[in-house]
Amino acid sequence: MSSTSSGIVGRSTGDRIILILVIVLALIMMAPIAWVIALSLKDNKELMTDMNSVFHAPYTINNYINILATSSVFRWILNSLIVSGGLTVMTLILSSLAGYGFARLNFPFRNALFIIVLLGLAVPEQAVLIARHQLFSWLKFHNTYHGLILPGLAAPFGVFLMTQYFRAIPKELDEAALLDNASRFKIFWKVLLPLTIPAQATLGIFTFLSSWNDYFWPLISGTKKEMYTLTIGIASTQTNFAQSEGLGFLMSQAVFAGAPILILYLFFQKYIVTAVSGAAVR
């Protein structure tokens, strides 16, 4: 950060070009977001008559008030929090345990099982959708929290990530703890798991984000209004002519749905950047 505070002065020509390119790219990336936010702050009728009005006052928060006035919106937020939070916590627990097992324990068919888990990465959700729907229907899991959470628990990426992370931890730590009279669970819980916090943060953020933004499975499984997640709920409020008559409202819905993610990003920015850059290096 100190280098940026010195500004563009004193940099080499190459650095300046790269910096300008990065700024331009950042502006391009930010433009749609700024556009959505600006539209969300405009009156719907005004937007219908003059799109250029987005560049000047008056601005209004009426669209957001209208969202909050929808009776079920807080229920949908709660549903999303329960589903995304529950899924994240359980994915972290299961992926950590599975990763530890694959990385540290010797058991029959370990490598074969690991490959089978990895093959899960190659199976698209759509391929299993009908079978899953029928199974969940038979089990009467639709319109329940566990019905929304369970499919996400099969997380081959999480297992893979945690396995690789546990493998990278020196085995001498396990051995030192064994000599320190620690049980296997204590070694996992007190010695190894705390060392995987960066990986847990990465996995947790990715899981939460993808679950929060998920539209497909909640659309199928949560068919009752009180079981909608935020994405489904907000989509359900759209009228047939939303993109013309209610553009501001539509955009405010998008901002509203995305705000928790933005807040999450601000809190865990360091881990997200590390995760993404780490993935790029690997």
Added chain:
Amino acid sequence: MTAHIEIRNVSKRYGSLTVLDGLSLTIKANEFIVFLGPSGCGKSTLLRMIAGLDSVDDGTISINGERIDNLPPGQRDIAMVFQSYALYPHMTVADNMAFGLRNISLPAEVISARVAEAARMLEIGHLLERKPGQLSGGQRQRVAIGRAIVKEPKAFLFDEPLSNLDAALRVRTRVELAQLRNRVRSTMIFVTHDQIEAMTLADRIVVMNNRKIEQIGTPMEIYSRPASRFVATFVGSPTMNFLPIGLSGENGFARARLPDGTELQTAIRLDGINGSEHSLGIRAEAVKLANGTAATTTGKVEVIERLGDRTLLYTRLEGGSVIIAEDVGNSRVAIGDEVALALDGARTHLFDAEGRAWHNEGVGHG
């Protein structure tokens, strides 16, 4: 209570690969014993088997008469210092040292007292609240030793603990380990491939090679009476000189004919010697510059190593063999000089083609 360790016919195999083969050894209580050998000789495996980190395929390991090879590592009352130190990175120094004690549910005041005492002994009291990542290599090493000390174990195991330190720190830590050994009276087993560490620290050295014990003895026994050519080669710097010889006898003692044809009378009794293709072993300090009739042979100096207190002369003899001779620190010999050398026949060793050794009392260690 310290450990009297009995290792009986211990073997270790990984699939079809035999790592240790029927090895037996007794380690006395309070003894500082060093496993010395090249990489892959099995010394670390043996240490890990004593610790319980590797299983024993055949044989038994006992401490004070009780078999321990079937016990989990934590119940053997043994502490180990790892080559990589293996400190828990997320715990403070104090927590690292206390972790093992908490696991056996010692009272908090006992844990605090032990940690404080070990920290005082190792002069790491000011580091107790730091994490391993904030410590230098030497400090981490001390913490690792401290973690072992607080457990007050029957035996300490050290797996090449000095190998990650720079040369100067290694020497200093070696001295500190020797001092520590005097304060903490306990059985200590130290694994290294560094013969200087072995010679300076050990009560007895176990020289290992190729899955077996080559020799067990005090440092000076190992140095002056190597049981095999391997031991003679591995221990001592510079390495022992070996010259192919023809063997004859005179008054019951072996007489060696050197490659250049000169004869050297040894003090090795002839009657115990057998085997074929003998070679003469002699350390550099038994090969001195000579003049006149004292000279055994002559050669041309090819390389000079000045070590300060002495000078090593790599000299090619007429028969083509190279012998390392020792001269005083301020030697005036120059490369290319023809020098006369006196070989001390009383300090020679004989080896046969299989590496068996005979020394000046005619005792075979083959």
